[in-house]
Amino acid sequence: MSLSPTVATRSACESLLAELERRRLAGECDLKPLGDTLAAVPPTAADDPGNPPPRRRGRPAKGSTPAEPPPLSPGLASLPVYLGEFWTARQRQVHSIHEVSYRACFKPQLPAFFLDHASAPGEPVYDPFMGRGTTLVEAALRGRLPAGNDANPLSVQLVQPRLQPPPLTAIQQRLTEVKLPLRPPADDAERELLVFFHPDTLAELLGWRDYFAARRAAATFDAVDGWIEMVACNRLTGHSRGFFSVYTLPPNQATSVKAQRRINERRDQQPDYRDTRQLIGRKTLKLFRDPLPAGYGRDAPLLLSRSADHTPELDDSSIALVVTSPPFLNVVQYDKDNWMRSWFAGRDIGEVPFWQSSSLPLWVDRMRAAFTELHRVVQPGGVIAFEVGEVGRGKIELEHQVLQAAVAAGLVPLAIMINQQNFTKTANCWGVANNQRGTNSNRIVVLERKG
Numbered sequence: 467m468s469l470s471p472t473v474a475t476r477s478a479c480e481s482l483l484a485e486l487e488r489r490r491l492a493g494e495c496d497l498k499p500l501g502d503t504l505a506a507v508p509p510t511a512a513d514d515p516g517n518p519p520p521r522r523r524g525r526p527a528k529g530s531t532p533a534e535p536p537p538l539s540p541g542l543a544s545l546p547v548y549l550g551e552f553w554t555a556r557q558r559q560v561h562s563i564h565e566v567s568y569r570a571c572f573k574p575q576l577p578a579f580f581l582d583h584a585s586a587p588g589e590p591v592y593d594p595f596m597g598r599g600t601t602l603v604e605a606a607l608r609g610r611l612p613a614g615n616d617a618n619p620l621s622v623q624l625v626q627p628r629l630q631p632p633p634l635t636a637i638q639q640r641l642t643e644v645k646l647p648l649r650p651p652a653d654d655a656e657r658e659l660l661v662f663f664h665p666d667t668l669a670e671l672l673g674w675r676d677y678f679a680a681r682r683a684a685a686t687f688d689a690v691d692g693w694i695e696m697v698a699c700n701r702l703t704g705h706s707r708g709f710f711s712v713y714t715l716p717p718n719q720a721t722s723v724k725a726q727r728r729i730n731e732r733r734d735q736q737p738d739y740r741d742t743r744q745l746i747g748r749k750t751l752k753l754f755r756d757p758l759p760a761g762y763g764r765d766a767p768l769l770l771s772r773s774a775d776h777t778p779e780l781d782d783s784s785i786a787l788v789v790t791s792p793p794f795l796n797v798v799q800y801d802k803d804n805w806m807r808s809w810f811a812g813r814d815i816g817e818v819p820f821w822q823s824s825s826l827p828l829w830v831d832r833m834r835a836a837f838t839e840l841h842r843v844v845q846p847g848g849v850i851a852f853e854v855g856e857v858g859r860g861k862i863e864l865e866h867q868v869l870q871a872a873v874a875a876g877l878v879p880l881a882i883m884i885n886q887q888n889f890t891k892t893a894n895c896w897g898v899a900n901n902q903r904g905t906n907s908n909r910i911v912v913l914e915r916k917g
């Protein structure tokens with residue numbers, strides 16, 4: 467499939483920089499040259515010893531030593547860095563169709579900002595590391611043409627059904643009428659899953675799996691099946707009675723059979739029965755809670771399962787805007803976290819070339835390869851918003867490495883945005899006590915593909 471480029475009247479870069487300047491003049495953000503920012507960035511929650519951070523940001527990358535950022539070339543030292551709260555994190559502003567969990571996903575407000583200020587309706591928007599598809603879903607909600615890629619083949623299964631959802635009534639009817647081939651575990655690998663699931667729940671899960679496999683084999687697997695499989699993937703494991711499993715890690719992070727045995731012993735718990743049809747139906751209603759805009763899902767999205775540096779299905783100069791967030795060194799183990807979901811969806815991710823290494827030079831090399839591919843597919847004047855995390859408790863600021871890689875690939879840096887949200891924690895998560903103050907920050911390198 468090819469995406470037809472649209473020629474913008476005002477350049478996306480001009481619009482975005484004008485918006486940042488408008489906010490600066492209104493006192494909504496600060497501006498500093500990049501050379502001055504290292505000392506100027508206030509500590510984040512990750513830097514506060516009394517306030518341990520979420521694992522995604524705070525855990526030092528194994529084997530990586532916090533490195534001095536590379537020396538800035540004279541041109542880059544004057545690159546504008548905008549610091550401020552560019553969007554709020556309020557959950558209620560987020561469309562319900564986003565609400566599936568995935569490791570290290572960003573909030574929909576992040577792509578929404580760039581969609582609003584650096585793209586126009588009808589334009590193709592791409593994410594080469596799409597994960598659960600936050601950029602694509604937000605792009606579709608705002609009338610853009612979504613395209614995405616992720617090395618994780620599960621990603622397409624999570625994204626496609628939410629970009630082109632079947633009618634709610636068809637899902638409900640299928641959930642009521644489908645005859646699942648219920649069966650007990652057939653081998654040791656399936657039997658081990660009883661550490662997570664009650665025998666009757668596991669019989670249903672095996673039934674769903676066999677049902678989907680048979681539908682695929684008969685080429686009758688349809689959009690309703692795809693929806694049910696996506697929701698079931700998201701209900702497999704979690705903390706509450708809304709999931710199929712006994713109490714375990716959060717749903718985006720399946721633990722091993724061995725570790726679950728220990729959790730069960732420590733908590734003195736055994737899996738109780740969960741009705742999979744009922745839980746899939748309930749989560750479906752939640753995802754459909756907010757109405758979808760007219761025309762949503764009309765155009766088939768271009769979705770790929772490739773390494774981000776090799777996406778031949780995308781035409782040269784076909785993309786108006788990229789909003790993305792790559793893997794941050796080895797902070798997240800995408801293969802381990804996704805083993806249960808990929809088992810359920812019948813995907814072997816053992817051979818997937820995930821980029822999850824602790825080596826900073828290797829990471830920079832891979833980012834350069836991804837940028838070279840983006841340089842090919844983005845249209846002249848198009849914008850790339852590249853979000854990176856802080857690794858090693860903020861000691862490795864990956865935006866400097868990203869700049870190095872992007873410039874080597876021929877892209878032109880426009881600005882760095884550091885979005886900071888002050889918050890008061892209301893929940894005790896990751897061992898953080900209630901009502902402590904902290905800061906969430908997103909660090910975004912904004913680049914242009916010149917003509």
Ligand SMILES: C[S@@+](CC[C@H](N)C(=O)[O-])C[C@H]1O[C@@H](n2cnc3c(N)ncnc32)[C@H](O)[C@@H]1O
Nearest residue numbers: 571572595597598600617618773774793820821
């Ligand atoms: C930080 S996550 C992106 C999350 C996404 N922004 C979202 O909101 O869901 C990084 C993604 O990069 C993917 N990934 C890892 N190695 C990759 C590669 N070589 N090519 C493409 N994607 C890769 C991972 O599977 C993961 O989904």
